[in-house]
Amino acid sequence: MPRRGVSLSKGARAGIVLISFAAAIGLILFGIFGYLRSSPDVVTATQSTSQPNTVNLVMQVDGAVGVGAHPNWVGYWVQDANGVWHQTTLVKVPVNTNVHVTVYEYDSGGALRNPEWAKVSGVSGGQVNLNGTEDAIVNPNSPGNGIAHTFVIPGLNVTVPLYGVNGSVKNFCQTGPCNLSEAHTTTSFAFFSGSSVHSYHWQCFVPCGLGYLEGNGGPMQSLGNMAGFFEVVK
Amino acid sequence: MAKTMNFPTYSSEEGKKHARNIVAIWFVVAVIADLIVWFVYGPHMPPGTMTDQARGAQFDIKVVSVMAVPVLLFLWTFGFYAVAKFRGGKDRAEGYYIKGNVKTQAAWYIITASLVLFLAGFGTYELVLPAGAGGGEGPSPIWRPSTNKLLQVQVIAQQWRFTYRWPQFGGMETTSINLPINTEIQFNVTSLDVIHDFWAYQLGVKADANPDSNNVAFAKTLETGRFTVRCDELCGIWHGAMFNYGHVVSQSQFLSWAQSMEAQNASVTKLLPKYATTYTPSYLGAGGGYYPAGDPNGTLN
């Protein structure tokens, strides 16, 4: 029998195997929980001072959010009651409430993959106010602008197309958070939060994850960018 | 003389008596169970009775269950009988030693093998028959309904929602789906991006939604009610939210729904590409429209 340089007892070898196994599991769990813990802020919509049963929500969509692990990805910033912007798509609204939304859109647009999403639905009055005009449909084929993103909560049947900025304007916002002195479109609308406590997912139907499979990877599948939740609470 | 272990064994007469008992108990239990499976549980088996496809699937599941339940019950009967009768007792410390028996083993192999082969044949036969038409037959279906009066419903899957196009109603597109009763439906299932799966559970329809492919499925509606549409092919973050509910309604209710949708949608229908069996997203990059295959930028029409 060949001689070994070091000979360890059975118990010692079993101990080494067990300890390295535990260390590996620990490392994996550390990674998973570290990933799960990092979640964008949750912003609570601001109670309206002038209207009952109404909350206000101010958001902006930027071509590049400017912060976080992927500053070049498209995404949303949401304003809290103190006027502070948070880079997130997680919003809390009360039940049985009219949610008044204002979206400042700073990204360039184009034609829709599915023009169906050009049609406004699920909002009060069936129309959105785009730059001061009421619209039931937003033209996705307008040269230079088109639609940049769509704000869609499938569970509440809300669809709002967001008109794009012409990408060649001088004051185009290169990186977020953008401010109103830069080129933007303004869309405002209201929808009803419904009578049930529920977490509604919302998403964009413009495959805006450039460079990802079918445009639907990356920001399209990331909370804080083009994927989010509307938490309807008591 | 070598000393052998002396297990108590049955005489062949005793063995035959036990075999007859086991078979008799099993037979009674299996007949009762099969009657319950077929007549009591059967009518409630998935996917229900809303369409001919659902009924076909339910019939198949009933047949498979009625064949399988006696096999399971035979094992249980044998097991319980052995525990009760072959155990050790006052006159012996050990239970009985069960020896192999060529005839019994051969019978077991032959019976279970023919059951499995029968079910394979039955399943194949049922798939070729109309009962398989809800499963998505690809672009050129081997089975077509005898009638030419088909309601055409195009199912367009996209990340992460289904929309429906209705070529017989001006090519409109809707986010909801209603179907008229007593109508043969042709589902044309396709996708604008990755692979999804259109699963209209209670309709007995389940067809993969592949980009650049028209997967045809048929079903005839026979009962009114609500059905669930679910994506059944993991397709990304909101795959779990990719579902909606549809309704089978009376023919007049359907017609008034479809006509009002057609009117409501007129403005957006104008923006849609020409109706086609498959579409190719634009080569222009993110967004950019979907067009009939072979016309990726919509410049040919």
Ligand SMILES: [Cu+2]
């Ligand atoms: Cu987007």
Ligand SMILES: [Cu+2]
């Ligand atoms: Cu899907």
